[in-house]
Amino acid sequence: MSIGQDVGSWRELGRHTSTSVVLAGGVLVGAITIYVAASLLPTAVQDIGGRPLYAWTMTAFLVAEVVATMVVGQTLFRFGGKGSYLIGFGVFAAGSVLCAVSPSMPVLLVGRGIQGLGAGLLTGLGFALIHSALPPRLWSRGSALISAMFGVGNFAGPALGGFSAQFGSWRSAFVVLAVVAAALAVFVPRALPRGGRPAQAPPVPVVSLSLIVGATGAVSMAGILSGTLAMAAFIALGLVLVAAFLATEKRAVASVLPGSVYRRGSRLRWIYLTIMVLASGVSVETFLPLFGQRLGGLPPAAAGFFAAALSLGWSVSQLVSASARETRRLVLAGPACLAAGFVVLGLLQTEQPSLPVVLAWLPVLFFGGMGIGIAMPHLSVAAMTSAPDGEGGKAAAGIATILTMSTAFGAAVAGLLVNLGGPSVLTSARWLLFGFAAISTLGLFTARRAA
Structure with a gap:
């Protein structure tokens, strides 16, 4: 479609x-x-x-x-x-x-x-x-x-x-x-x-709200712990609470997301999952200044600019791609660009890289960010137009919930991957970038179902 x-x-x-x-x-x-x-x-x-x-x-x-x-x-x-x-x-x-x-x-x-x-x-x-x-x-x-x-x-x-x-x-x-x-x-x-x-006044989804807040708190807690086992335990707890949230939502009269998400053959669920995969990739930016300073030898200000290249690619490409009328290919290309950007950037991580190699990080990050930008606006519109009559507003509001959850989960997973690669900064960088490349690759499947 x-x-x-x-x-x-x-x-x-x-x-x-x-x-x-x-x-x-x-x-x-x-x-x-x-x-x-x-x-x-x-x-x-x-x-x-x-x-x-x-x-x-x-x-x-x-x-x-x-x-x-x-x-x-x-x-x-x-x-x-x-x-x-x-x-x-x-x-x-x-x-x-x-x-x-x-x-x-x-x-x-x-x-x-x-x-x-x-x-x-x-x-x-x-x-x-x-x-x-x-x-x-x-x-x-x-x-x-x-x-x-x-x-x-x-x-x-x-x-x-x-x-x-x-x-x-x-x-x-x-x-x-x-x-x-x-x-x-x-x-x-x-x-x-x-x-x-x-x-009419939508009922307050108290149970769903409690479960998703608990999941967000657990995953956020995982992101601030130093012990790998403790981080993994809290992430697991967060995933269990998310599973409980989905099970509750499927049966609840008062739900956070549109009811059509949980129906067999729903396209909206795949749209939301693709948005989540793409948005979580921005969590990598948290650690890019560290890699820029420790591996690339950049001053703090320059390292911060490098970290922003991913978001810049997202913003610029998003404004341009909004003009597209046939958007299926853009949605499919989004996760592919993001995954490719992370893979190439991971391969460029070395001890004491030369200045040309460090400068090459910028276009690679920008390209990866473009993957988010070319797909995101069309996924948002698809969420609103794929919902049955009467659920368009709720489907649109659900995008904000999905983006917020992506931020929390992405930050926690990023912290876990960096800690797994420690104490070596180079190994941490590779764990982080290749790990999120794998996550982005999952978006190829969800985007195909969404489009």
Whole structure:
């Protein structure tokens, strides 16, 4: 089956500028916030202490984000599109302010959790309201723009955090995020159409929500442990909880994902799995600065730029590929490009590589990121159009949940692979890159079923 569609132009999307700014901006602030803390936390710890709680800043954010993405439907029904966005930006700004004034690490963790709630709500709303805020012919363009914000966030987050830490003012990064959220909230009243509420209040999937939060917490915990056996145990626990989540969802009246996902012959399940495989590949970026400094001999700033090449490839190719009408080949090529990029980059990892070899990392990373970008917007549209009547909005909101879970699971698996290769940095690099090449290869199967 082809997943081609009638595609509007970027100029046509430009007539919906305010809407695009709100939808994309909400996703962008959340994406930046995931990575901004990694660059400034070493400086923050020197200021307020709390080194034993260092790694929990990511866990608190991710778990809260997962919770928020799952209550988007309830929020929309109660407050509508405009009210929900104002709540999302308000909660995110409040969490950012709390982080900025934190006198201690426990307070910073609370702020990160509040940020995660706001970011999860904004991310879920971004995908959910494409379905109602834009005409169907612009769904591909809108999905490309919104999904590209994850790549931009991966690039801008470390830059904002590193810049703030460089000048000894880590708190200013959180102030900037709060100001940006407040500025975006100004656009909301005129950006979104009236309505945007579901026809009826979706029930709260309490059991599914508890299981998926537990799975995210377990996998996030695995990513911050140093012992390989302990990491493997928590990943196994996370997988068991995911299996329980799927079993519960299949029987539940109140489900997180559309009911069609669990029906025999469902195409939507393969679309979601392909999105998960592609999005998890970005987790490799967490360790690329380490490899750039230790193996490539790069200064920190240059190593950070190399790490952002994957996200840059994602963002640029996504905006270009949104123009395609016949998209089946792009969906199939996405996992292949990502897997090939990881394999080639793994082969280029050597002790004390020459400068030309190190420079070759850049186009290879960019090419791998293109694999995500050429497929992601069309998978998002396919998710919305493959769901039966009445489930389009829920299928769109489910994309945010899938992306959030991919971030948590990908980060934990990346940490496990790096630890398996330790203490050698070279061996760690090869374990990580070849391991994610294998994961990306699984996407060849899921993409074929999706397309």
